[in-house]
Every structure is written in C-alpha cells, then in structure tokens.
Amino acid sequence: xxxxxxxxxxxxxxxxxxxxxxxxxxxxxxxxxxxxxxxxxxxxxxxxxxxxxxxxxxxxxxxxxxxxxxxxxxxxxxxxxxxxxxxxxxxxxxxxxxxxxxxxxxxxxxxxxxxxxxxxxxxxxxxxxxxxxxxxxxxxxxxxxxxxxxxxxxxxxxxxxxxxxxxxxxxxxxxxxxxxxxxxxxxxxxxxxxxxxxxxxxxxxxxxxxxxxxxxxxxxxxxxxxxxxxxxxxxxxxxxxxxxxxxxxxxxxxxxxxxxx
Amino acid sequence: xxxxxxxxxxxxxxxxxxxxxxxxxxxxxxxxxxxxxxxxxxxxxxxxxxxxxxxxxxxxxxxxxxxxxxxxxxxxxxxxxxxxxxxxxxxxxxxxxxxxxxxxxxxxxxxxxxxxxxxxxxxxxxxxxxxxxxxxxxxxxxxxxxxxxxxxxxxxxxxxxxxxxxxxxxxxxxxxxxxxxxxxxxxxxxxxxxxxxxxxxxxxxxxxxxxxxxxxxxxxxxxxxxxxxxxxxxxxxxxx
Numbered sequence: 001x002x003x004x005x006x007x008x009x010x011x012x013x014x015x016x017x018x019x020x021x022x023x024x025x026x027x028x029x030x031x032x033x034x035x036x037x038x039x040x041x042x043x044x045x046x047x048x049x050x051x052x053x054x055x056x057x058x059x060x061x062x063x064x065x066x067x068x069x070x071x072x073x074x075x076x077x078x079x080x081x082x083x084x085x086x087x088x089x090x091x092x093x094x095x096x097x098x099x100x101x102x103x104x105x106x107x108x109x110x111x112x113x114x115x116x117x118x119x120x121x122x123x124x125x126x127x128x129x130x131x132x133x134x135x136x137x138x139x140x141x142x143x144x145x146x147x148x149x150x151x152x153x154x155x156x157x158x159x160x161x162x163x164x165x166x167x168x169x170x171x172x173x174x175x176x177x178x179x180x181x182x183x184x185x186x187x188x189x190x191x192x193x194x195x196x197x198x199x200x201x202x203x204x205x206x207x208x209x210x211x212x213x214x215x216x217x218x219x220x221x222x223x224x225x226x227x228x229x230x231x232x233x234x235x236x237x238x239x240x241x242x243x244x245x246x247x248x249x250x251x252x253x254x255x256x257x258x259x260x261x
Numbered sequence: 262x263x264x265x266x267x268x269x270x271x272x273x274x275x276x277x278x279x280x281x282x283x284x285x286x287x288x289x290x291x292x293x294x295x296x297x298x299x300x301x302x303x304x305x306x307x308x309x310x311x312x313x314x315x316x317x318x319x320x321x322x323x324x325x326x327x328x329x330x331x332x333x334x335x336x337x338x339x340x341x342x343x344x345x346x347x348x349x350x351x352x353x354x355x356x357x358x359x360x361x362x363x364x365x366x367x368x369x370x371x372x373x374x375x376x377x378x379x380x381x382x383x384x385x386x387x388x389x390x391x392x393x394x395x396x397x398x399x400x401x402x403x404x405x406x407x408x409x410x411x412x413x414x415x416x417x418x419x420x421x422x423x424x425x426x427x428x429x430x431x432x433x434x435x436x437x438x439x440x441x442x443x444x445x446x447x448x449x450x451x452x453x454x455x456x457x458x459x460x461x462x463x464x465x466x467x468x469x470x471x472x473x474x475x476x477x478x479x480x481x482x483x484x485x486x487x488x489x490x491x492x493x494x495x496x497x498x499x500x501x
Contacts, residue, residue, distance in 0.1 A: 158318060159343040162335075163404060164361030173359055177347045253347035257386050 042224045051228040059213075064232065066208040067198060070126065071240075074133025075194045079187060081134070082141035086186075090149025090179070091171070103142075111135035112200045119205060129201040129209075136197030137190040144186025148179030181254045188244045195237055210236075262407040262440060263329025265292040265315070271323035271464075272310050284310040286464040288324070292457075297434055297441045299455030301448060301491065307464040308444045312337075312412045315442060333440070334361070336406030340413045342397035344385040351381040354400045363404035371399040375429060391422035398426065402433060409441045415450070427453055431476040448488050453478050460494045468494035 024044060030036060031043035038046070054060040089096040111132045118128040152175050160170040202211025210229050217225030249255045270288040275281055285307040292298050300308050313319045315326060316337045344353045354372065357363040372378055375395050385393055394414060401409065411430075415423040431454060434441055445451055451458050452472070460468040470487065 155339070155341060155343050156345065159339075160356075160360070161318065162316065162337040163357040163359075163400075165356075165359050169359040173356070174345065177345070180347075257346065257384065260384065260387060 039221075039223060042227065047224050047227045047231065050222075050224040051231065054213075054225070054228055060228075060232065063208055063210050063213045063229075064236065066206075066212075067202065067210045068236075070129055070133060070198050070202075070209065071191075071194045074130045074198065075137055075191060077130070078134045078137035078190060078194070079141055082138045082186070082190070083145055083183070086142045086145025086183075087149050087176075087179075090146045091175075093150070096146070096150075106135075107139050107143075111197050112204070115201060115204055124205045129198065129206065132201040133194050133198050136193045140189040140193055141183075141186040144189070145179065145183045148182030148186075149175060152178060177253065181252055184248050184252055188241065188248070191240055191244055192237065195233070195240070199233065262294045262333050262438070264294050265329070265408070265440065265442075266327040267291070267311075267315075267324070268327065269324035270311070270314065270321055270326065272307070272314060272319070273322045284464055285314075285321075288461075288465055290459055290466055292440060292442055294440055295438055296456055297431070297443070297454060298457040298459055299443045299445060299451040300459045300461055301445055301451040301455075302461035303446060303495065306461040308446070308461055309412055310464075311461070312410050312442065312444050315408075316410050333407040334405065335408045335410060336401035336404050338397055338401045338409070338411045338414045340416050342385070342393040344393055344396060346385050349382050349384060350377060350388070350396050353385065353396060354403055356400065357404040361404060367405065368399065368403035371403050375399050389422075391418050391426065394418060394422075395426060395429075398430065407438075407440065409439050411441065411443045413445055414443075416445070416447070423450070424453075428477050430454070431478075435476055448491055451491070452487055458491065460491055462495055 027041070028044050031038065031041065051060070089099060114135065115128065115132060118131050122128045122131065156174050156178065157170060160174050165173065198209070199211035199214070202209035203215045206212040210233050214226050214229035214233075217223070217229060249259075267288055267290040270285050270290075271283070272285040273281055273283050288307070288311065290311075300311060302308050310319070314321050316335060317332060318337075344350075345356065348356070351368075351372070354368045355363070355365060358365070372381060375398070377392070377395060377399065380388065380392065380396075385396075388396065394417075398414070401411075415426050418426065427450065430441075433439070443451075443454055445454075455470075456472055458470040458472065459466055460470070468491075470490065472487075
C-alpha cells in the first residue's frame with residue numbers, strides 16, 4: 001500500500017473508529033485502576049476471552065444462528081404483509097380510513113405486551129417469538145410504504161395520463177418508483193426493530209438465541225457473558241444495517257442521484 | 262386531422278374555501294387543422310383551463326369541444342418538464358411505450374436533432390432547465406401527435422434558450438402536419454410563433470390576429486404595432 005493510499009484509509013477510518021477506541025480505552029483504564037468492580041463491568045480482555053471461548057465452543061454460533069433465523073423469518077413475513085398492505089391502503093384512501101382505527105390500536109400496543117397471550121395461544125416454541133418480530137417489524141415498513149404511496153406527485157401522474165398510461169402502468173412506472181425511497185427507509189428501520197423485539201422475546205421465552213444467552217449470563221452471575229452477547233448483538237446490528245445501506249446504494253434512484261451530486 | 266371547434270365553452274372551479282372561479286365563460290374559438298395557434302392573455306384569463314379541457318385532463322362544466330371525429334392523438338407539454346427522475350433521458354423520452362405508444366426510431370432521430378445524443382444515458386438532475394425542456398419536447402413529438410398542446414413550455418427558460426427552442430419547435434411544425442395550440446402570456450413569444458393569435462380576456466375570446474410571416478421569424482423590434490393591437494385588445498372596455 002502506498003503512503004498516499006494509507007493516509008486516505010486512515011482519514012476515512014479515523015472518524016468512524018475514534019469514539020469506539022476512546023470508549024475502549026476508558027473501559028480498559030477503569031477496569032485496570034478499579035474505578036468499578038469487575039462484577040459490574042469486567043475488563044475488555046476478559047469479555048473478549050469469554051467471547052472467544054463462546055465462539056470456538058460453537059455456543060455463539062448456535063445462539064447467533066437461532067436469532068438470525070428468527071429475525072430473517074420474522075422480517076420476511078412482516079415485509080410480505082406490510083408491503084402489500086401499505087401499497088393497497090396508500091392507493092385506496094377509503095380503505096385506509098376504514099382500517100385506520102384498528103391499525104392505530106395495534107400500532108400502539110407494544111409487541112412484548114402481547115407475548116403472554118401469544119404463549120397461551122401458540123406455546124413457548126418458535127411461533128410466538130416470530131410473531132413478536134413480525135408485529136414489531138410490520139409497522140415501520142407499513143407506515144413508510146403507506147406514506148410513500150399516498151403522496152404521489154400529481155404532476156407526474158398527470159404526465160402519465162397524458163401519454164395514455166393505464167392505471168397499472170402509472171402504478172408500476174411512476175407511483176412505485178417514486179415511493180421506493182420511503183419503502184426502503186421502512187425496511188431499514190424495520191430490520192432494526194426486528195432485532196430489538198427478538199431479543200426481548202428471547203429473554204422471556206427461549207432456550208437458544210442471543211437474548212437467551214444474555215439472560216443466562218445474568219442468571220449465572222457472568223457479566224462477561226452478558227457483555228459478549230451484547231457486543232455480538234451490536235456488531236450484528238451494524239452488519240445488518242450496512243447490508244441494507246449497500247442494497248440501498250445499489251437499488252435506489254435517490255442514492256444514485258446523491259452520488260452524482 | 263379535422264379542425265377543432267370550441268363552442269360556448271365554460272368552466273367553473275369550486276375552491277376549498279367556497280369561492281367559485283369562472284375560468285372560462287361562453288368561449289367560442291376555432292383552430293384550423295394544421296395551424297399554429299397561440300392563445301395569449303394575462304394570468305387567470307383561462308388559457309391553461311382551455312388547454313386542460315382540450316387535452317381531456319378536465320371536463321368542461323358547459324359547452325363543447327368538437328374535434329370533428331374522435332379525439333386526435335394528442336401530445337401535451339407543460340411549463341415544467343415533468344421528467345421521471347429515476348429514468349434516463351432515453352427512457353423518459355420513451356415513457357409513452359407503456360401507454361399510447363410512439364416511434365422509438367423517431368425518438369432517437371429527435372434526440373439527435375435536438376442535440377441530446379450525448380445525454381441519452383443522463384438523468385434529469387444532470388440536465389439544465391433548457392435541456393430538460395428539450396427532452397420533454399422530444400418526448401411529446403416522438404409520440405407522433407396530430408395535435409400538440411403546449412402550456413407556457415418555455416416560460417421558465419432564459420432568453421437565448423427560449424429563442425432556440427422556439428425555432429426548433431417551428432422547424433418541426435413546418436416539417437410535419439401538426440396542429441399546435443400554444444399557451445403563453447408573453448406577447449413577443451406569441452408574435453414570434455403564432456399564425457393565429459387568439460387573445461383571451463376574462464375567459465372569453467376578445468380578439469384574433471392572423472400572421473402569415475414565414476418561419477423562422479425575425480427579431481422583435483418591428484412588431485411594436487401588432488403588440489400595441491394585442492395590448493389594446495387586453496384592455497378593459499371603457500364604461501359608457
């Protein structure tokens with residue numbers, strides 16, 4: 001690597017890594033100089049060693065795999081329901097008016113509050129946890145899709161009419177592309193909500209998953225396990241969001257436009 | 262394509278605050294086939310309403326428009342280019358392929374003719390205002406219209422771009438059989454483009470001028486007398 005490109009990499013990486021490195025340093029200094037007890041916050045190397053142990057023993061992969069599968073299934077089901085619902089209600093204002101009260105009611109009930117009844121109905125296995133993910137993920141996707149579809153540019157719609165585009169062609173070639181940035185925002189926020197709700201559900205009722213691992217660490221008085229689980233969660237969240245950001249850069253016309261600007 | 266006859270055309274808008282606006286009131290006008298008509302008048306005189314009714318974008322509250330048969334194949338161009346920002350110039354120009362249809366070969370020909378060849382793969386945000394409006398004009402012409410309706414299409418452009426686009430439009434008009442109805446509030450533009458200049462005031466026709474000067478037309482200086490005539494037609498009649 002040439003000196004110039006090394007400087008360029010450092011200039012890019014510094015703003016991203018500066019704060020995490022500072023926090024890590026403070027954490028290390030605090031643990032070393034006993035600003036707090038190791039039971040409250042164990043030293044970074046202890047947490048890393050526990051993380052490594054969990055990783056090589058295969059435990060971490062099992063928990064991550066279980067959580068990822070639940071998130072993936074829940075997210076896909078939520079998107080599969082929220083996208084058509086948002087599109088349909090965005091195109092049909094009257095239907096939205098009729099369904100508004102029920103949707104508002106459901107939106108304002110925290111999904112975790114439904115867990116007891118879901119466990120009664122579906123038992124303690126996967127279904128109830130996936131339903132929690134679906135409920136938490138549905139609304140960000142639905143509401144953003146609805147907003148995107150319900151606010152078309154009337155001038156562009158009129159242009160479509162002038163050129164004889166059918167209602168289907170207006171939807172496919174004008175309304176949907178115009179709503180895509182909003183739909184994408186909903187999907188990106190929804191993915192974050194999937195993770196958050198899943199961990200909550202796993203803490204209440206699960207035998208595997210990162211939420212279970214964190215709760216198990218707490219019950220076994222192992223703060224290092226708790227922190228290893230939290231760090232894994234955070235890193236997975238960043239990776240998932242980075243994946244969504246990359247998909248957005250590849251697929252969204254607004255992103256392409258921003259790059260040209 | 263037969264002549265277009267507008268008889269006793271009226272149109273009323275009901276605003277959300279309850280106000281009723283009479284945009285057109287018993288308007289009678291005639292647009293001969295293959296003519297270049299310019300409708301001129303101040304803001305609020307009903308020019309755009311007339312164009313929207315002719316384009317079928319609204320239904321008149323009274324009177325009728327007789328196209329002498331079925332509605333002709335119509336191309337409409339607005340003041341804003343109304344390009345789809347997610348499509349390239351080439352894709353925008355061919356948007357009619359999902360609707361009324363048009364000629365892809367003609368689109369390519371017009372892109373070349375209007376100097377847009379190197380912008381085929383460009384997006385609307387990469388174009389200047391004049392370029393974007395030129396793309397809109399190509400899109401309108403490439404759908405092979407018999408009737409071309411233009412609503413102040415060059416109003417937002419600078420003087421030089423406007424003159425160039427005016428020349429390009431008249432060039433196309435001379436080349437092919439087209440009936441053009443062009444809306445403007447700019448008298449110089451009306452005189453430069455129109456064979457028939459229909460003066461609208463308060464939703465009615467207050468006069469008609471015809472001009473036979475060939476295209477492309479010269480500078481504006483020698484048009485003062487005609488300009489004065491139009492200005493007189495726009496003046497309120499004195500109460501007696």
